[in-house]
Amino acid sequence: MNYEPGVMAPERLTGPEAPGSRRRWIVAAAVVAVLAVAIALWAFAGKKPDAPAAGGGEQLSPVTVVVPGRKAAERTLSATGSIAARREMPVGVAGEGGIVTRVLVEPGQWVKAGQVLATVDRSVQTQTAASLGAQVNVARADLTLAQAELDRANALVDRGFISKADLQRRTATRDAAAARVKVAGASFKEAQARNGRLDIRAPAEGLVLTRGVEAGQIVSSGSGMLFRIAQGGQMELRAQLSEGDLAGLHVGAPAKVTPIGADRSYSGEVWQISPVVDPSTRQGIARIALRYDPALRPGGFGTAAIVSGSSALPLLPESAVMTDGKGSFVYVVGKDDKVERRAIKIGEVSDSGIAVAEGLNGTERVVLSAGAFLNPGQKVKPIRQAQKG
Incomplete structure (x- = not known):
């Protein structure tokens, strides 16, 4: 190829100053930066937490538990009924x-x-009684006369003036007069008694x-x-109870009766338990004797709380007992400190707590509160609370 003198041929750039080479460097630098950021994020996310202190374990939730034991709990029956006179005496005409x-x-x-x-009014009866009283006087006069004649006959019979047969007739007359006095007297007393009635x-x-x-x-x-x-102003509540409740009730059981609308209760005791049960309602009557009080009005309605006995049962506070669609239950901490659900049957509920009739024997560690935040099988750190005496 011929070049004119004094004119240089164009020179090709091959170093870093070439445009293609600069683009490759920019791309490579971007890739390296992205990789560095990714490595940093991976290192931060994958960093392991500090190891627990020597001898420690997993972090456990502390829960308060109690061993309820068994305490004497009264069995109280609730009933309703009507107030009536204990011995009501109807009075009519005798x-x-x-x-x-x-x-x-x-x-x-x-x-x-x-x-x-x-x-x-006894105006007629009074006159009748007066007439009978007069007949008594007449009968007594006849008796006096007959007795006098008999006495004279006795004095003459020894002299032979009166026969023994005549003496016997006079004796019979005297006896008949005495009988008429008794009859008249009885009739008069009967009339007096009728008038008194x-x-x-x-x-x-x-x-x-x-x-x-x-x-x-x-x-x-x-x-x-x-x-x-x-009679005596004595009242009673005739409480309606089921046959099952009647079976565990005894005469002399104390009770508290509250009339409807009253702000106080009255003490009494069961004095009679119905020997029969109504076959249609399956209920019987327990009669609770009450002393007279103006607020106890026969025919009124009242409620009764009857103490039918006591039994030794586990007693828990209300916070320990929960209820759902399956019934009442508590959470119990087992030997391995794991929570387990225990179904129970509630007995009597009082100010002292809830008696557990079935499901606990009293030696379990029962969770007192926060049971709603626990799950069966969860491991916890139990903290035992001392029971009050």
């Missing part, structure tokens, strides 16, 4: 009756045994509950009940 002239008592009054509650009287001391008669009313033995009296 005699033949008549027109009521006076009524002497009102409901809520106390009466004594034999006290007159109401009087019945015209007064309507209280059969025993007690509290008048109701009055069903007014002055001017005609009454008889068929008039039914005129007064209701609670």
Whole structure:
């Protein structure tokens, strides 16, 4: 190839100053930077935590546990029923009756045994009794005369003026007169007794509950009940209980009765347990004796808490017992400090806690609280809480 003199041929660049070479260096530098960042991130993420101190283990959650043991817990039965007089005495007409002239008592009054509650007109009966009293006097006069004749006959028979047969007749006459005196006397006393029964009287001391008669009313033995009296003012609650509860109940069991709407309770005790059970309701009646109190009104409604006995059961605070769709349960810490779920049956609930009827024997370590944050099989660090005496 011919070149003109004085003109140089173009020279090819092959060093780093070449444009292609510079691009390759830029790409290589970027790749190295990315790799460095990736290595740094990997090293930071893969760094292992400090090893636990010598003799240590995994970090465990501390939980408070208690060994409940077994304590005497009262078995309390809850029941409802009606308040009534313990011994209610219906009072009616004992005699033949008549027109009521006076009524002497009102409901809520106390009466004594034999006290007159109401009087019945006795004008006719009084005249009848007077007539019978007069017949008694006539019979006594006849007896006096017959006795005198007999005495004279006895004085004459020894002289032969009167035969023995005549003496016997006079003796019989005297005896008949004496009998008529007794008959007349009995009739008179019967009339007096009938007149006394015209007064309507209280059969025993007690509290008048109701009055069903007014002055001017005609009454008889068929008039039914005129007064209701609670003997001695004693009341009772007739508590309805299931046959299962009746089986564990005994006479003398203490009870607390609260009338509906009242702000206080009344102490009593079971004095009678029904010997039969209603076949339709499967319930029987426990009669709880109560002392008189103006707030206890027969016919009212009340509730009762009956202590039917006691038994030794594990007792837990409410925080230890949980409930879900499967029932009541607690969490128990086993020998390996792992949590396990234990189904239980709740007994009586009181201010002292919840008695566990089934599921615990009292020697387990039961989680007291925070059970909702535990899972079965989880290992924990149990901290035992001392039980109060």
